[in-house]
Amino acid sequence: MAAVSGPKPVTHVIFDMDGLLLDTEKFYTEVQEIILARYNKTFDWSLKAKMMGRKAIEAARVFVEETGISDSLSAEDFLVEREEMLRKLFPTSDLMPGASRLIKHLHAKGIPFCLATGSHRRHFELKTQRHGELFSLMHHFVLGDDPEVKQGKPSPDIFLAAAKRFEGGPVESDKILVFEDAPSGVLAAKNAGINRHVALATSILQYSSLCGPVRSSVMVPDPQLDKSHHATADQVLSSLLDFNPSDWGLPPFEDA
Numbered sequence: 608m609a610a611v612s613g614p615k616p617v618t619h620v621i622f623d624m625d626g627l628l629l630d631t632e633k634f635y636t637e638v639q640e641i642i643l644a645r646y647n648k649t650f651d652w653s654l655k656a657k658m659m660g661r662k663a664i665e666a667a668r669v670f671v672e673e674t675g676i677s678d679s680l681s682a683e684d685f686l687v688e689r690e691e692m693l694r695k696l697f698p699t700s701d702l703m704p705g706a707s708r709l710i711k712h713l714h715a716k717g718i719p720f721c722l723a724t725g726s727h728r729r730h731f732e733l734k735t736q737r738h739g740e741l742f743s744l745m746h747h748f749v750l751g752d753d754p755e756v757k758q759g760k761p762s763p764d765i766f767l768a769a770a771k772r773f774e775g776g777p778v779e780s781d782k783i784l785v786f787e788d789a790p791s792g793v794l795a796a797k798n799a800g801i802n803r804h805v806a807l808a809t810s811i812l813q814y815s816s817l818c819g820p821v822r823s824s825v826m827v828p829d830p831q832l833d834k835s836h837h838a839t840a841d842q843v844l845s846s847l848l849d850f851n852p853s854d855w856g857l858p859p860f861e862d863a
């Protein structure tokens with residue numbers, strides 16, 4: 608029988624931002640519903656699933672093409688149109704449940720963590736302006752308009768850059784845990800090698816590693832997202848409040 612070696616404990620964490628730490632996905636939904644209504648079309652979660660997590664221009668192309676309005680509205684004009692509405696909404700961004708508790712816990716325990724968001728800098732600043740103290744605990748940020756992020760999620764670029772910029776990086780893939788809410792983000796983690804494949808075979812847990820830099824992802828999806836998107840993630844939670852650090856070899860919560 609092949610030797611079974613357990614996974615290494617997680618030592619570093621990468622957080623997504625929109626829809627994971629911040630309750631901002633609802634703003635995109637609201638604005639896109641308004642724009643589509645002008646064309647007598649409705650915005651649904653199958654389209655949402657294809658857009659979320661991506662860089663702005665990449666999501667915009669999906670939006671105008673999938674809805675069949677690209678002859679009337681270009682991706683670039685769509686971005687201009689939604690910008691004014693988003694700019695008013697982003698400064699009101701709230702934290703998702705459990706985000707503050709988890710970030711403060713990892714910081715208190717000396718676990719290095721960073722942010723990897725498809726949001727570009729201007730939006731990042733608007734969204735985080737009420738949460739500066741919490742976000743200042745991140746070791747570093749990789750934003751959607753970072754020069755190293757040639758392509759947005761599901762390309763692995765953003766997670767490869769994030770893994771590289773930790774102290775003493777690049778950190779090995781099998782020591783990194785990624786938190787995501789979006790199908791494109793979970794796929795990006797997988798494409799970066801961050802997926803820890805867990806298979807139940809002959810009543811033992813076997814872990815097979817992929818080559819590449821990172822291997823584990825925890826997905827905290829919106830309940831409206833189709834469950835077929837859950838399959839790529841290593842763990843799916845309803846809320847960050849349900850996260851158990853011990854599952855990943857991380858120090859337990861003091862209040863657990």
Ligand SMILES: O=P(O)(O)OC[C@H](O)CO
Binds near residue numbers: 625659660661726
């Ligand atoms: O989910 P994030 O943080 O990568 O952000 C991506 C877009 O800005 C919103 O879907």
Ligand SMILES: [Mg+2]
Binds near residue numbers: 624788
């Ligand atoms: Mg997200």
